[in-house]
Amino acid sequence: MNIAILSGKGGTGKTTVSTNLSLVTGSNYIDCDVEEPNGFIFLKPSQIASREVKMDYPLVDTNLCALCGACAKVCQFNALVRTKKKITLFEKLCHGCRACGLMCNHGALTFGKRVVGRIEEGTLWDIVCKRGILNVGELMAVPVIKELLTNLPEGVNLLDCSPGTSCNVVCSLQYADSAVLVTEPSLFGLHDLKMAVQLVRCFNLPLSVIINKYNPEDDRIERYCQQENIRVLGVIPYDREVVRVYSSGKMVVQLPEYRERFEKIAKNLREVFPWN
Amino acid sequence: MKVAISSTGRDLNSMLDTRFGRCNYFIIYDVEKGFVKAMENRGQISGGGAGIAAAQQIMDEDIDMVITGSMGPNAFNLLRNSDIKVYQCKNIQVEKAIQMLKDGGLEELTQVGPAHAGIGMGSGKGFRGGR
Structure with a gap:
């Protein structure tokens, strides 16, 4: 109990x-x-x-990323931002929900683990x-x-x-x-x-x-x-x-x-x- | 050249909001064509990362310059890396702030404000509150 x-x-x-x-x-x-x-x-x-x-966090493959911003748009915690040059991650805001991975149509997102x-x-x-x-x-x-x-x-x-x-x-x-x-x-x-x-x-x-x-x-x-x-x-x-x-x-x-x-x-x- | 001003209201007579991430509106102003529109700040209602959400909105609108009171480290770095200039201003009328920018009377923001500064501590969200 x-x-x-x-x-x-x-x-x-x-x-x-x-x-x-x-x-x-x-x-x-x-x-x-x-x-x-x-x-x-x-x-x-x-x-x-x-x-x-450990917690999951997204890794962006810049060779595959088309900068469409779908990952940043779906993120409910503002952990991902689409700038004109790249997708920027604020890892401490990431809840590890993997929604960004589901939204990416270019296979540019994989997940790593970090110690919290x-x-x-x-x-x-x-x-x-x-x-x-x-x-x-x-x-x-x-x-x-x-x-x-x-x-x-x-x-x-x-x-x-x-x-x-x-x-x-x-x-x-x-x-x-x-x-x-x-x-x-x-x-x-x-x-x-x-x-x-x-x-x-x-x-x-x-x-x-x-x-x-x-x-x-x-x-x-x-x-x-x-x-x-x-x-x-x-x-x-x-x-x-x-x-x-x-x-x-x-x-x-x-x-x-x-x-x-x-x-x-x-x-x-x-x-x-x-x-x- | 498009300018975004953090504002308490929807028109040029409104007062400038010195908070960037938690302001009510952004007034978009084209230096050549004049007033473009007012848009609600999505950062205002976000649980965390308000400055980041606001900066995303600014970048999506192809803004060249921002006028605000102060800015936290996350938003500041995002805008700087996107070559968007940030100018500092007190809480005066938005219209006057734009005039000051045109006259070259505004200084560029070089110092980053503290993180989470725009969160009202009385709004029921304690600082230790988990997200």
Whole structure:
């Protein structure tokens, strides 16, 4: 089973929740935030194997090209341009859809592959830790996320998603069986939580919420969840000690009080989702 | 000699749009014959590569010169490689910009602006948004 951990707003604690939950429950950790994966900093897996992610892109044979511009016209992403002298490619805009190849009547287009990122896989005890890394300067993360999420290990996988509700999150949700939304009691936290809830509901996935940086005097998230009939799995208090441990690259569950909290959240999680 | 001016409206009284890739219209003006037409900028509605789409449209129309405010690196290189000259102008009336060009009062654009500058950040498309 794959559980997506997402949030809407950035910096609410997706990685904190996923890495610590992974440790407490023995679930595999999959870092889908390929633009800036940071879960490995905390889990520190070993025996890391790495492989490249490649994408198709068109190659123009200038001897065969008649400069008709059919390839540039069909490209929905403006990756190909017909100038008076040649067809110019902007490879980073290319989605690798191969429509240009279908349109070319002169046999001038073939396809090559270029590296856009890589997948790393390691282990921490019996936990499989996987992450995708998008190369700096690349615009499209989805091909790396797709590659990362096909052939996931057996058992329960926690998918640590990107912030927001962009293509990257949509892509990750396509591989998920349920979703946990991590939020914080603030105006932005609630606003973006609502967007994330809307998105998850488009997929008809069971969902629940964890409130991080919890402040007992601010109940806006609880009120919203009650109204929308969403289960709150647990809260993580707004606590200087958590920040201290986190910023030194350690796991929050090293603190006994927080181990207990995460175990409770894990117990609630098993009740909400069909764990096996 | 055909000139294309990035514009906010469809006629010569409209204000020049200083954005190239995301302007509403291009006004096409023939230096000898006068106003030719206004065409909608296809780049304006594209999800990405707006400057590239706009440059493609300019090249397809056999334009010799462009007047705009600034231009990103992709569009700039495309036009330069196609020998289309780009002149820089402030947001004044299109008609006045053309007059300035005729009088030799416009400078050629030599410095490329930042990429993605014309995308309104408030339009719901965050910078990290995947395509």
